[in-house]
Amino acid sequence: MYSRRKFIRHCGGAGCFLIAHGLSAYGNESGPVEARYYQKLDNRKIKCELCPRECVIDDLERGYCGVRENRDGTYYSLVYGLPCSVHADPVEKKPLFHFLPSTRAFSIATVGCNVMCKFCQNWEISQTRPEQIQSYDIPPSMVVKLAQENRCASIAYTYTEPVIFTEYMYDTAELGRKAGVKSVMISNGYINPEPMMDLCGVLDGVKIDLKAYTERFYKELVSGELRPVLDTLVLLRDKKMWTEIVYLVIPGQNDDPGELKSMCNWIAKELGPDTPLHFSRFHPQYRLKNIPATPVSTLKKARQIGLDNGLFFVYIGNVPGDPGESTYCPDCGIILIQRIGYQVVKINLKQGSCPACGRKIAGVW
Numbered sequence: 427m428y429s430r431r432k433f434i435r436h437c438g439g440a441g442c443f444l445i446a447h448g449l450s451a452y453g454n455e456s457g458p459v460e461a462r463y464y465q466k467l468d469n470r471k472i473k474c475e476l477c478p479r480e481c482v483i484d485d486l487e488r489g490y491c492g493v494r495e496n497r498d499g500t501y502y503s504l505v506y507g508l509p510c511s512v513h514a515d516p517v518e519k520k521p522l523f524h525f526l527p528s529t530r531a532f533s534i535a536t537v538g539c540n541v542m543c544k545f546c547q548n549w550e551i552s553q554t555r556p557e558q559i560q561s562y563d564i565p566p567s568m569v570v571k572l573a574q575e576n577r578c579a580s581i582a583y584t585y586t587e588p589v590i591f592t593e594y595m596y597d598t599a600e601l602g603r604k605a606g607v608k609s610v611m612i613s614n615g616y617i618n619p620e621p622m623m624d625l626c627g628v629l630d631g632v633k634i635d636l637k638a639y640t641e642r643f644y645k646e647l648v649s650g651e652l653r654p655v656l657d658t659l660v661l662l663r664d665k666k667m668w669t670e671i672v673y674l675v676i677p678g679q680n681d682d683p684g685e686l687k688s689m690c691n692w693i694a695k696e697l698g699p700d701t702p703l704h705f706s707r708f709h710p711q712y713r714l715k716n717i718p719a720t721p722v723s724t725l726k727k728a729r730q731i732g733l734d735n736g737l738f739f740v741y742i743g744n745v746p747g748d749p750g751e752s753t754y755c756p757d758c759g760i761i762l763i764q765r766i767g768y769q770v771v772k773i774n775l776k777q778g779s780c781p782a783c784g785r786k787i788a789g790v791w
């Protein structure tokens with residue numbers, strides 16, 4: 427059970443937004459709304475079609491993600507308008523490096539997730555149920571208002587897995603767009619094509635966690651599948667959605683140079699060499715406390731594999747101060763955006779192009 431003190435700490439002081447606006451804990455305006463993307467079956471059963479797990483659910487039962495419930499043959503989202511985490515983050519923390527650098531993203535999450543990564547950083551909120559954590563009543567219109575008041579250029583759906591609160595995400599992003607606030611989804615990409623296509627109509631950027639390039643890893647360490655995630659990436663390419671990929675490098679699990687090479691080749695060929703790829707450092711946590719942190723040398727090798735196999739923008743993440751955090755011009759090599767951790771030190775772009783050689787740099791600037 428989350429105590430209030432722990433909750434506020436987790437939010438990084440998000441309570442200030444909530445208290446300042448007199449928002450009550452645990453829902454007046456928000457609450458169960460009918461879910462989208464499901465099919466009614468015989469005997470009041472339903473089949474959820476939101477993610478590739480496609481849970482078939484009896485009356486009064488919930489799907490695998492624990493936040494969607496069958497009530498008398500109608501399926502409901504239990505977390506609409508009820509975030510448990512709220513914070514204004516640098517967009518670099520998502521990480522999105524080619525998306526409005528040095529701006530803030532108003533970040534929200536509800537509880538729940540549709541996979542179970544043994545290395546989850548946010549397991550206290552992702553692997554739990556709505557009634558086990560205190561949430562706040564922040565309907566979509568209020569999220570947009572808070573984002574504007576806190577000078578955030580975007581709203582990020584993040585921390586847990588936004589696929590499982592897709593109704594809340596969609597409605598918020600739609601209102602945000604009307605108000606001139608962009609939306610970015612920070613996701614595992616484990617979603618069916620129809621809801622993803624709908625989301626493409628209201629989102630401005632996506633970050634996908636590509637957790638490995640083998641089905642074995644997805645089965646044993648994620649309780650998911652690789653194929654649907656690759657399909658999502660291809661769909662995002664087809665919809666011309668700005669997309670960046672994060673790959674958490676876990677020693678002995680997904681750091682084989684051959685696997686990394688195959689993945690980088692696939693990204694360069696299928697998604698294009700302009701797709702930013704972030705190799706991020708693993709730290710022991712949750713159910714993988716027995717594996718040591720990723721050596722920085724492994725991350726540097728991974729970055730070089732990406733660059734050698736056709737990718738233009740390959741980053742090192744979770745190693746503050748490493749030169750691999752910055753953006754370089756693929757043609758002339760000068761620093762375009764210098765970063766230390768989540769902080770942008772210098773932006774050296776001229777209308778989205780390299781000021782020295784004029785090469786256009788892919789991104790949302």
Ligand code: SF4
Pocket residue numbers: 474475476477478479480481488489490491492494539540589590
């Ligand atoms: S979104 Fe949840 S209920 Fe729906 S298929 Fe995925 S895990 Fe199952």
